[in-house]
Amino acid sequence: MSKLSQTFKADWYEASARERIAGLLDAEGFTEFLGPEQRAMSPHLAQFDLTGAFDDGIVVGRGRLDGRPVLLAAQEGRFLGGAFGEVHGAKLVGLLRAARDAAGPDGPHAVLLLLDTGGVRLQEANAGELAISEIIHAIIEVRSAGIPVLALVGGRAGAFGGGGIITACCSRIIASEHARVSVSGPEVIETNKGVEEFDSRDRALVWRICGARTRYLTGGVDRYVKGSIQNFREAAIALIAHTPAFELATLKAEQRRLSERLQRFGDCRDAPEIWRKAGLPEPEHIAEISDDAFLAIQRIKGADHDAR
Amino acid sequence: MEQFQVHGASKRRAGGHRRQVITGANASGNLEVLVERVLPDLECQVEVATAVTGFRPIWEAVIKEFFERASPGGLRFSINDGGARPDTVTLRLMQSVQLMEDKA
Amino acid sequence: MNDWQKQRSERNARLNAGSHYASGKMVPSDKAKAFLEAVVRPGDRVCLEGDNQKQADFLAEALADVDPSRIHDLHIVQSGIVLQAHLDLFERGIARKLDFSYSGPQGAAIARALVAGKIELGAIHTYIELFARYFVDLTPHVALVAAVAADRDGNLYTGPNTEDTPTIVEATAFKSGIVVAQVNKVVDKLPRVDIPADQIDFIVEADRPFYVEPLFTRDPASVTESQILMAMMAIKGIYAEYSVKRLNHGIGFPTAAIELLLPTYGEQLGLRGKIATHWALNPHPTLIPAIESGWVEQIHSFGSEVGMDDYMSARSDVYFTGHDGSLRSNRLLCQTAGLYACDMFIGSTLQIDIAGNSSTVTPGRIAGFGGAPNMGSDPRGRRHPSAPWLKAGREASDGQGTLTRGRKLVVQMLETFGEKMKPNFVERLDSIELAEKLNFDLAPVMIYGDDVSHIVTEEGIANLLLCRSPAEREQAVRGVAGFTDVGRARDRKAVEALRQRGVIRRPEDLGINLLAASRQLLAAHSIEDLVTWSGGLYQAPSKFRNW
Numbered sequence: 002m003s004k005l006s007q008t009f010k011a012d013w014y015e016a017s018a019r020e021r022i023a024g025l026l027d028a029e030g031f032t033e034f035l036g037p038e039q040r041a042m043s044p045h046l047a048q049f050d051l052t053g054a055f056d057d058g059i060v061v062g063r064g065r066l067d068g069r070p071v072l073l074a075a076q077e078g079r080f081l082g083g084a085f086g087e088v089h090g091a092k093l094v095g096l097l098r099a100a101r102d103a104a105g106p107d108g109p110h111a112v113l114l115l116l117d118t119g120g121v122r123l124q125e126a127n128a129g130e131l132a133i134s135e136i137i138h139a140i141i142e143v144r145s146a147g148i149p150v151l152a153l154v155g156g157r158a159g160a161f162g163g164g165g166i167i168t169a170c171c172s173r174i175i176a177s178e179h180a181r182v183s184v185s186g187p188e189v190i191e192t193n194k195g196v197e198e199f200d201s202r203d204r205a206l207v208w209r210i211c212g213a214r215t216r217y218l219t220g221g222v223d224r225y226v227k228g229s230i231q232n233f234r235e236a237a238i239a240l241i242a243h244t245p246a247f248e249l250a251t252l253k254a255e256q257r258r259l260s261e262r263l264q265r266f267g268d269c270r271d272a273p274e275i276w277r278k279a280g281l282p283e284p285e286h287i288a289e290i291s292d293d294a295f296l297a298i299q300r301i302k303g304a305d306h307d308a309r
Numbered sequence: 310m311e312q313f314q315v316h317g318a319s320k321r322r323a324g325g326h327r328r329q330v331i332t333g334a335n336a337s338g339n340l341e342v343l344v345e346r347v348l349p350d351l352e353c354q355v356e357v358a359t360a361v362t363g364f365r366p367i368w369e370a371v372i373k374e375f376f377e378r379a380s381p382g383g384l385r386f387s388i389n390d391g392g393a394r395p396d397t398v399t400l401r402l403m404q405s406v407q408l409m410e411d412k413a
Numbered sequence: 414m415n416d417w418q419k420q421r422s423e424r425n426a427r428l429n430a431g432s433h434y435a436s437g438k439m440v441p442s443d444k445a446k447a448f449l450e451a452v453v454r455p456g457d458r459v460c461l462e463g464d465n466q467k468q469a470d471f472l473a474e475a476l477a478d479v480d481p482s483r484i485h486d487l488h489i490v491q492s493g494i495v496l497q498a499h500l501d502l503f504e505r506g507i508a509r510k511l512d513f514s515y516s517g518p519q520g521a522a523i524a525r526a527l528v529a530g531k532i533e534l535g536a537i538h539t540y541i542e543l544f545a546r547y548f549v550d551l552t553p554h555v556a557l558v559a560a561v562a563a564d565r566d567g568n569l570y571t572g573p574n575t576e577d578t579p580t581i582v583e584a585t586a587f588k589s590g591i592v593v594a595q596v597n598k599v600v601d602k603l604p605r606v607d608i609p610a611d612q613i614d615f616i617v618e619a620d621r622p623f624y625v626e627p628l629f630t631r632d633p634a635s636v637t638e639s640q641i642l643m644a645m646m647a648i649k650g651i652y653a654e655y656s657v658k659r660l661n662h663g664i665g666f667p668t669a670a671i672e673l674l675l676p677t678y679g680e681q682l683g684l685r686g687k688i689a690t691h692w693a694l695n696p697h698p699t700l701i702p703a704i705e706s707g708w709v710e711q712i713h714s715f716g717s718e719v720g721m722d723d724y725m726s727a728r729s730d731v732y733f734t735g736h737d738g739s740l741r742s743n744r745l746l747c748q749t750a751g752l753y754a755c756d757m758f759i760g761s762t763l764q765i766d767i768a769g770n771s772s773t774v775t776p777g778r779i780a781g782f783g784g785a786p787n788m789g790s791d792p793r794g795r796r797h798p799s800a801p802w803l804k805a806g807r808e809a810s811d812g813q814g815t816l817t818r819g820r821k822l823v824v825q826m827l828e829t830f831g832e833k834m835k836p837n838f839v840e841r842l843d844s845i846e847l848a849e850k851l852n853f854d855l856a857p858v859m860i861y862g863d864d865v866s867h868i869v870t871e872e873g874i875a876n877l878l879l880c881r882s883p884a885e886r887e888q889a890v891r892g893v894a895g896f897t898d899v900g901r902a903r904d905r906k907a908v909e910a911l912r913q914r915g916v917i918r919r920p921e922d923l924g925i926n927l928l929a930a931s932r933q934l935l936a937a938h939s940i941e942d943l944v945t946w947s948g949g950l951y952q953a954p955s956k957f958r959n960w
Contacts, residue, residue: 015938017334037331037343050310052358052389054335055343079336157959178960204958212960288960289949338637364834367896394830395896396639396871403927 011229013155014179018060018075021115024230025153025237026064026073033062034099035092043086049124054080057088061096067238069110072100078117078158085118085163086125090132097139097150104146111241112143112150114171119186120162133163140170141247149173149244153233154180154213155226161186172244172309174221175236176213177228178292182221183211209272209288214295218287219262219275220304227292245307254308261303275301311362315355315372319382322350325410332408333401335389340398342405343387351382355402359390371395372402379406420589427452427591431615438567438610439599440617445475448615449484452591453555456486459508460553460585463493464576464744465515465540465783466626466716469559471595471619473498476557481506488512490551492540492577492744494519494781495626503532512551513781514538518626520778527779527851537779537857539786541748544577547584556585556592559623562603563596567610570603573717573725573740574625579608580745586612595619604737627719627954629695631669633937639828639871642920642930644670647759647826648679650874650923651867652688655801655822661693661751661788663760667826667869669699671759676706676936693751693788696721696732696740698953702936702946704731714740715747715784724950744784751788756801757822758788762859763831766842767887767899769862769877771825774844782859789860791821805866808878820878823860826869829895836897838890862886868893872900873919880916892917 013021022031035041037055046053058080063072074093076083085093093114100112121129140150149172154160159181160168168174168182176182187201187210200206209215217225224240226232245251269275276284279301287295328346335341348354355372375381379402386402393401416422430451434444453459453476461476462469476484477498487508494500494516502508503526512535516523526532538546547553558578560569571578585592593615594608644667651657652671662668675689690710694700696718703709713733717725717740725732725740733741751758762771762785773780795802802819809820831837848856868875868890875889885907892908894900911917920927937943940957 012938015932019331036329038329038345047310050360052310052335052360052391054341054389055331055387077334079334079339080341202956204955208958208960291945361834367834370896370901392833394639394828394834396642396828396830397637400638400642400927400930407928 011231013177013228013230013233014157016230017079018077018115018117021230022060022064022073022075025113025115025234026066026071027068029065031062031064031073033060034096035061041088041092043088043125045087045125045128051124057086057092058083059089059092061092063109066111066113066234066241069241070108071111071113072096072109073113073115075115076117078156081122083118083156083158083164084120084122085129085132086122087128087132090129090136094132094135094139097136097143100148101139101142101146104143104148109148112148113153113237114150114167115153116160116164116168117154117156117158118160118162118164119158120164130163133167136167137170140167144172144247147247149241151175151237151240153237154182155228155233156180159183159211172247173223173240175224175226175233175240176216176222177226177232178213179228180213181208181211182213182216205288206271214287215272218281218298218300218304219266220258220300220306223309225296245309251308254306258303258306258308310358310360311365312356312358313365313368315357315369317353317373317376319351319353319376319380321380322382323380323384323406323409327409327411330405330408332405335391337391338393338397339391340393340401341389342401344405344409345385345387346383346409347385348383353381353384353386355386355388357388357390359388361390361392367395368398371398375399375402379403381406384409424589424591427454428614431591435615438614438616440615442471442617442620445472445617446478448617449476450479452593452615453479453484453487455484456488457554458488458490458551460547460556460581461489461491461499462556462558462577462581463491463495463499464574464716465493466628467559467574467576468493468495468624468626469557469595470496470498470624471621472557472559472593472617477501477505477507479507485509488535490543490547490553492543493517494523496624500526509533510535512536512538512543512546514540514543515781515783517780520780524777524779537781539782540744540784541752541787544580544745547580552588552590553581553585554590556581556590558582558592558594560594560596560608562598562600563594563613563616564600564603567613567616568603568606569594569596569608569613570605571607572604573722573742575607575742576716576744579743582608582612591615593617595623597622604739605735607741625719629664629697629718630720630954630957631664631666631697631699632940632957633669633673633699633935633942634939636666636670636673636932636935638930638932640667640670641674641932641934642871642925642927643667643826643828643869644674645678645925645930646874646920646923647671647824647869648674648684649682649925650918651757651822651824651869653682653684655757655804657688657757657801657822659691659755659799660689660757660759661755662697663758663785663788664695664697665761667761668759669697670935672697672699672703673935673937675703675708677934679708680706693747693755696725698940698943698951699937701943701951704728705946706936713747713750714742715744716742719954720952723952724947727950748784748787751784752790752792753795755788755821756799757824759824759826760785760789761827762825763837764842765825765827765838765868765890766862767840767890768883769825769865769868769886769890770842770858771860771865772842772844772858774842774847774857776843776847779847779857782857785859789823789825790864791823795819795821805878808876811881820866822866823864824867824869825860825865829870829872829897829900836899838894838897838899840899870895873917873922875917876915879914885911885916889916
């Protein structure tokens with residue numbers, strides 16, 4: 002008997018940034034900073050004959066998750082592919098610095114980043130790249146102040162380019178099946194290295210290389226969830242309580258983990274090769290099985306870690 | 310790029326107490342609509358920003374019909390258009406009024 | 414003394430010439446070009462199997478490679494002009510004249526070639542018109558067909574994409590023609606015999622599987638609220654209203670929306686078992702949820718669809734399958750089924766004029782007709798009654814005439830504006846201008862207004878059966894043409910009067926709230942959902958994956 006898909010309203014992938022926030026946080030409400038009525042919009046798009054967004058494609062603010070105070074940012078992946086521009090980036094930098102400055106017993110228990118981005122907006126490239134670097138710096142400061150930063154990825158843009166790097170700087174990463182986390186996009190790789198290196202039209206390949214299932218099994222992502230907003234909420238609640246301390250030992254452990262992983266699997270050309278080497282069951286089918294069956298698979302050695 | 314406003318009169322104030330809603334998204338074939346309850350009760354207005362130029366008469370016709378149908382008195386609608394077709398524009402405007410009139 | 418067996422002698426001569434390159438019936442793939450130069454003669458009518466989906470691409474490329482000084486002035490008779498090689502034949506002077514039906518992917522190239530005088534056009538046909546002429550005045554001398562496999566005797570397995578092959582072979586083999594088949598492989602035993610070896614003269618094992626266009630897959634993620642609104646109106650205002658059980662859906666997003674709304678909106682209306690039970694339909698993946706929910710008794714298909722084979726084999730109660738388990742399709746028979754055994758056709762088009770005539774011709778692009786004019790016409794030869802047919806007939810006749818006659822429901826469903834705000838409603842079809850430019854006897858019209866029973870747009874449903882004059886029909890069309898120039902030129906009073914009479918019905922008149930048209934109503938929101946509905950049997954083509 003075939004399974005019905007989850008109810009539409011609850012689906013992370015289909016939801017807008019604001020719908021994700023509404024479903025993720027406690028019902029008591031979300032206070033938005035620099036809301037759309039402020040019209041803090043991009044000053045650059047008009048000269049490219051592009052209309053903007055009242056919130057420049059990112060919603061930032063404060064709310065509660067399971068009673069705990071949190072700060073949150075959510076990208077609207079449908080607006081210019083969720084890409085970082087000057088104002089968009091500045092809002093996220095501001096949010097992170099606000100978290101850093103509020104750190105303490107009455108401060109936020111976490112910062113939640115609902116990432117849905119193709120990277121930097123070409124039209125605002127310099128400002129976008131600057132923002133990415135400021136964001137990374139700010140994340141480090143927030144984590145150093147003892148506040149975990151959680152990345153939640155599951156929208157149609159994925160987390161690419163600077164967004165991929167930002168994801169990897171977070172304390173914990175939660176992803177669902179549709180998520181992709183990477184730096185260079187498949188088309189960019191194909192353009193630069195040729196179709197034999199990466200056929201970007203082979204979408205199954207794209208997900209095998211940088212999709213959530215591969216990331217999860219190799220320890221690149223900490224929690225793999227089914228696609229409802231409720232699943233993301235439960236994972237975020239669980240992970241806030243258990244995030245790695247941000248200290249030198251953690252960074253050294255991360256280096257070791259990554260070196261070992263590279264040594265073991267660095268010459269693999271595709272995910273099933275990794276699964277075969279790691280002794281996982283039915284390597285060719287891992288991309289096809291249901292979420293439940295997937296979650297039953299044991300990850301490769303070293304994938305469960307606090308080294309992030 | 311075109312930016313313009315369409316003003317209208319309404320027979321009654323739009324219901325509910327919500328001060329503001331935002332719906333839709335500026336994506337291909339879609340539009341973002343911000344609604345603010347900032348006008349006198351029997352006035353309404355739509356501001357449009359669009360990169361699809363030359364269709365102002367159609368926008369005006371669509372908006373005037375929307376004012377007739379929805380009587381959104383007191384509401385100012387601001388649109389960032391991603392190339393939506395008239396029926397999608399009508400749908401989003403109607404959706405935004407429904408959200409404004411929801412018990413807050 | 415007259416020789417009444419000339420064609421037989423000619424056939425023997427060609428068989429001899431071809432046999433130089435063959436071992437029995439088998440021609441090695443590297444000899445294909447030389448072989449074709451031996452069996453084809455200048456001036457031949459050649460049917461190169463270019464179906465709607467399946468393409469004899471290996472043979473097409475070999476033919477396009479022959480020496481034009483040896484093989485020239487061919488008259489191509491084929492359903493679909495799909496591949497570049499099909500056009501290369503004309504470019505290179507190998508072929509001169511063309512009779513065809515459909516040219517979707519090459520629509521712009523065909524238009525250019527016609528304008529440049531590179532192709533002498535016989536006519537553009539519908540599928541079954543062209544098939545019919547294979548038996549009257551366009552019989553092929555040589556047929557180049559495609560099959561999945563052959564056995565060593567030359568029997569063919571055409572499998573799920575059987576499509577046009579039996580029809581082409583019947584016309585050619587039994588009129589002393591030469592039939593050549595490209596196959597993916599030669600095997601000892603076929604899963605089933607679709608075409609007997611008697612009818613096949615030569616076989617070429619191609620160097621790659623024949624090409625199939627994935628045409629009938631529509632991603633639920635791309636279905637819009639407008640399409641959902643139209644679909645709701647169609648289901649409530651037409652399917653339920655006329656109790657339509659037997660039907661054909663043309664391909665498109667609006668019909669995909671209907672298919673995805675049956676298990677949800679249709680179920681809410683209590684319509685399961687009452688509508689949409691028997692289908693002439695290509696294997697649309699978007700119908701999977703309705704099938705799995707028990708809506709569908711039976712489907713006959715024109716062809717197959719990429720990724721659907723395993724699903725259909727597992728649902729043999731619904732689809733036509735052989736004893737081997739795989740689908741058996743047939744374009745000629747399914748077209749006939751759609752014409753005579755269905756009470757409704759519903760599909761989309763690109764342009765409609767104020768009389769309700771529709772066309773897919775746009776400046777610079779000729780897509781041909783395919784099967785839509787068959788499906789979308791009122792078959793005057795029909796004699797058996799059914800409830801929808803009689804009801805539509807009564808509406809059309811309005812009590813005139815003494816003999817009762819039914820009418821097929823022919824529904825055009827389209828948004829008022831297309832891509833880039835191009836209006837879909839026009840005063841005059843682009844196709845008329847094209848016909849003048851190219852000196853056609855007929856302007857290519859997909860579906861004539863006097864065959865159309867209903868037009869559905871996001872503004873409402875216009876029932877043309879109830880219109881009593883051309884003027885009424887014009888206002889009925891304008892009355893659903895939205896904010897296009899055609900719509901805005903409406904006579905408001907006349908349109909209101911039509912609405913009072915129920916000739917035009919708006920969503921509110923059908924009890925449908927505009928805001929209820931939400932993607933939440935779709936039974937599947939993504940291709941992945943369709944895979945889940947099918948229990949993993951549907952194998953979605955790579956381009957639709959986001960997992």
